[in-house]
Amino acid sequence: MAKIEYAPLFETRQLKGRILFRSVAASILLAISFVFLYRVRFFPVGGKVERWTWAGMFVSELWFTFYWLLTTVCRWNCVYRIPYIHRLSQRFGKELPGIDIFVCTADPMIEPPSMVVNTVLSVMAYDYPPEKLNIYLSDDGGSDLTFYAMLEATNFSKTWLPFCYKFKVEPRCPEAYFRKASVGVDVEQWRFVKKQYEDVKMRIETTTKLNRIPEHILKQHKGFREWDFVSNKSDHQTILQILIDGRDPNAVDNEGNPLPTLVYLAREKRPQHHHHFKAGAMNALIRVSSKISNSPIFMNVDCDMYSNNSESIKYSLCFFMDEEKGDEIAFVQFPQNFDNITKNDIYGNCIRVIQKVEIQGLDANGGPCYIGSGCFHRREALCGKKYDKDYKVDWTKLNDTKVEESASLLEETCKVLASCTFEHNTPWGKQMGLVYGFPVEDIVTGLSVQCRGWKSMFLSPEREGFLGVAPITLLQTLVQHKRWTEGHFQVFLSEYCPLLYGYRKIPLMLRLAYCPYSFWSANCLATLYYVVVPCLCLLKGISLFSKISSLWVLPFTYVAFSHRAYSLGEFIWCGGTFLGWCNDQRMWLFKRTTSYLFAFSETILKLLGYSQLAFVVTAKVADKDVYERYDRELIEFGVASPMFDILATLAMLNLLGMFGAIKKVIMSNVLDQFGVQILLCLALVTINLPVYQAMFFREDNGKMPTSVTYKAIAFASLACTLAIY
Ligand SMILES: O=c1ccn([C@@H]2O[C@H](COP(=O)(O)OP(=O)(O)O[C@H]3O[C@H](CO)[C@@H](O)[C@H](O)[C@H]3O)[C@@H](O)[C@H]2O)c(=O)[nH]1
Numbered sequence: 001m002a003k004i005e006y007a008p009l010f011e012t013r014q015l016k017g018r019i020l021f022r023s024v025a026a027s028i029l030l031a032i033s034f035v036f037l038y039r040v041r042f043f044p045v046g047g048k049v050e051r052w053t054w055a056g057m058f059v060s061e062l063w064f065t066f067y068w069l070l071t072t073v074c075r076w077n078c079v080y081r082i083p084y085i086h087r088l089s090q091r092f093g094k095e096l097p098g099i100d101i102f103v104c105t106a107d108p109m110i111e112p113p114s115m116v117v118n119t120v121l122s123v124m125a126y127d128y129p130p131e132k133l134n135i136y137l138s139d140d141g142g143s144d145l146t147f148y149a150m151l152e153a154t155n156f157s158k159t160w161l162p163f164c165y166k167f168k169v170e171p172r173c174p175e176a177y178f179r180k181a182s183v184g185v186d187v188e189q190w191r192f193v194k195k196q197y198e199d200v201k202m203r204i205e206t207t208t209k210l211n212r213i214p215e216h217i218l219k220q221h222k223g224f225r226e227w228d229f230v231s232n233k234s235d236h237q238t239i240l241q242i243l244i245d246g247r248d249p250n251a252v253d254n255e256g257n258p259l260p261t262l263v264y265l266a267r268e269k270r271p272q273h274h275h276h277f278k279a280g281a282m283n284a285l286i287r288v289s290s291k292i293s294n295s296p297i298f299m300n301v302d303c304d305m306y307s308n309n310s311e312s313i314k315y316s317l318c319f320f321m322d323e324e325k326g327d328e329i330a331f332v333q334f335p336q337n338f339d340n341i342t343k344n345d346i347y348g349n350c351i352r353v354i355q356k357v358e359i360q361g362l363d364a365n366g367g368p369c370y371i372g373s374g375c376f377h378r379r380e381a382l383c384g385k386k387y388d389k390d391y392k393v394d395w396t397k398l399n400d401t402k403v404e405e406s407a408s409l410l411e412e413t414c415k416v417l418a419s420c421t422f423e424h425n426t427p428w429g430k431q432m433g434l435v436y437g438f439p440v441e442d443i444v445t446g447l448s449v450q451c452r453g454w455k456s457m458f459l460s461p462e463r464e465g466f467l468g469v470a471p472i473t474l475l476q477t478l479v480q481h482k483r484w485t486e487g488h489f490q491v492f493l494s495e496y497c498p499l500l501y502g503y504r505k506i507p508l509m510l511r512l513a514y515c516p517y518s519f520w521s522a523n524c525l526a527t528l529y530y531v532v533v534p535c536l537c538l539l540k541g542i543s544l545f546s547k548i549s550s551l552w553v554l555p556f557t558y559v560a561f562s563h564r565a566y567s568l569g570e571f572i573w574c575g576g577t578f579l580g581w582c583n584d585q586r587m588w589l590f591k592r593t594t595s596y597l598f599a600f601s602e603t604i605l606k607l608l609g610y611s612q613l614a615f616v617v618t619a620k621v622a623d624k625d626v627y628e629r630y631d632r633e634l635i636e637f638g639v640a641s642p643m644f645d646i647l648a649t650l651a652m653l654n655l656l657g658m659f660g661a662i663k664k665v666i667m668s669n670v671l672d673q674f675g676v677q678i679l680l681c682l683a684l685v686t687i688n689l690p691v692y693q694a695m696f697f698r699e700d701n702g703k704m705p706t707s708v709t710y711k712a713i714a715f716a717s718l719a720c721t722l723a724i725y
C-alpha cells in the first residue's frame, strides 16, 4: 500500500530512434560543409549575372542550413509522458478538483450551432463527477441561434449523459458516435437516443437555415429577451445566462444524476473597442468563471474540436496532482487531431511530425508550447502568478470554497466582468490571462507563462483526446497557415521574442526550439529563390551546380537524398503514408511560396503601420461538391486568389524551364553540365502535376479559374523571355 502511495502519477520516457537521428544529422552536416566548400572554391570569376546568381544560391543554402540546424536542435532530445489514471483514482478518488471547460465559437454561419452543441455535449459527458464540471460557451457571434442550440443541448444532455455513463460510450460527441458506432449496446435504448439526437439536430439545423427562431420557442426562455437589445454581432451588451446551475438539486438528468453547470456568455462588443479575438473571449471567460465556479484547473476547446476521450481530464490531472512534480506545471497540452482527414491527407493538415517529434523536443527542454485548443491550464499560472519553489497546492482546501449567490444574481453581477471597458488599465492581456496583440495568442501566452517559471507538458494518449475539423480547401489551409506564420513572426519581432524575452527565464534550448516556428515566414525568400532562379538560369545557360561527372556532385545529392529520405522515414514512423508524405512535400512548397510570403510581407507592412491585425476564422462547412472532391483527394482551387496566381505562375515557370531543358539536351550535350539543375526542375514539375491538371485538364468547379491560368501563362512566359534575352 505504502508503495502505491508514493508512486508517481506519470512517467517520462525518451523517444526512440535518437541515435539514428543524430548519426544521420551528423552525416548531413558533413556533406553540407562540402557543399559550402564547393560554393566558395568555384565562385564564378566572369560575368556579373553568374556571380550574383551564384551568391544567391549560396545565401539560400546558408539559410536552409541555419534553419535545418534549428530543427535539428529541437529534435535532439525528445520525451513523451505516460500518465497512470488508476493511481489518481486510488489516491484522490473523492478529492478531485473542479474543472471549468471553455468552448469558443465566433460565427454561426461558418461554425454551425449543431457543431457547437456536439462539442459542448462531448465535454459535458466527461468521465468525471458532473457536479465538479462547469462548461462555459463563449459566443463571439452573439447569436440567438447559438443560444437556442444551447437550450436544446441542455435538454438533450438529460438523455445523453446517462446513456454515456451507462454504456461507457466513446466518443461522447453524439454526431461522431452515431456516425461511427454500430449498435454495440442495448438496441432499444440506442435507437431511442439516436432518434432523440436526430430530432434535436434537425430542429437546430432548421432554425439555423431559417435564421429565425419560432415565436413559441422565444417564450420558453427569458434569455431570448436579451436579443431585443442586440443590433448586430459587433455591437451589443453582455449576455450571460446560466442554463444549468449545477448547485441546484433539481438540475438532474433522466436517471437522477447531477448535471454539470452550463453557462452561455456573449461578452459585450462595441465597435469602438477592440475585442482581441479569441484571446479576448478567453479572458472574459476566465473572469466570469472565477465568480461562478472558480475551478483551479480549466480547459479550452475550439467549438470544432469535440472530446474524443472521456478520460482526458483525469489524464491531465495526473500531471497537475503529482505530489513531486505536479506543482510546477502550468498547462498540459493535448495534440490537435482531426476527424476529417482523408487517407493521404491531401493538404498536409495532420501536422504529424510537429506533434509526434518536434513538440516532444520542446517538452524535453522545458515544455511544449501552448497551441490553443485541447489544453488544460492551472488558473493561477495563466492569471499571472509567478512560480516559486515553495508553491504547494492543497487540493482539499481548494474544494472547500463554495459560491453562495443565486444563479440570477450571478448573471447580473458577473456581466460587468465581460464588458468592453473592464480591462482598461488592468494587466489583462499583458501579464494576466491570454496575451493580446497577436494572431497566435496561444503561442505567445504559453511562452509568457513559461517565462514566469512554470513548466508545461505534452500528452498524447493512445485514444486521441480531441478531434477537430481541418480545413477542406487549399485556400483555407493556406490562409490558416498564413495566420499562424504571421503570428509567430510577429511574436519574434515583438518584445516577446523567445530569444530575448526568455533570456535567464527559460533554458537556451527551449528558446531555440521556438525559433523554427518564428522563422517559418522567412523561409519564403530562400525557397522562392530556389524555385525560380535555377530554372531561369537553365534557360539562360548559367550553370549553378557541379557537373554530374565530377565528384563534387556527391555532397549535393547526398544532402538532398538523405534529408528527404530521413523526412520520409520520420513521416511514416509518425503514422503517415507514402502518398501522404508526397502531399506533405507539395504543401511544404505551396505554403512557403504563398502563406509564408504573404505572412512575411504583411508583417513587415504591419511593422511600418500599413496593415492591421486580423484573425480570419477558418470555415468549418462547405458545399456538397467541395466535400466530394475533398473525399476524392482532388485539390480544390475554384476561386481566384493572389495565392493561386503565385502557385500557378511558379508551376508554369518550372514547366517552361523543363521544356527549355529538354530542347537543350536534345540539341546539344548539356546533360553533364546542367544535370542537377534539370533534376531540380524535374522535381518541381512533378510536385506541381496537380496544378497543371487543375489548369488544363479539369472541368469541375474546383479547377483553376481561367483568369488565373491566363495570368500565370503570361507572367511565366514573360519571365522566361526576359531570362533568355
Ligand atoms: O474573434 C474570434 C475569433 C476566433 N474565435 C475562436 O477561435 C477558435 C479558433 O479559430 P479557427 O478559425 O478555428 O482557427 P484555427 O487555426 O483552427 O485554430 C488554431 O489556431 C488559433 C490561433 O491562430 C488558436 O486560437 C486555436 O486554438 C488553434 O486551434 C474558434 O473556436 C473560434 O470560434 C473566437 O472565439 N473569437
Ligand SMILES: [Mn+2]
Binding pocket: 302, 304, 468, 469, 618
Ligand atoms: Mn479550428
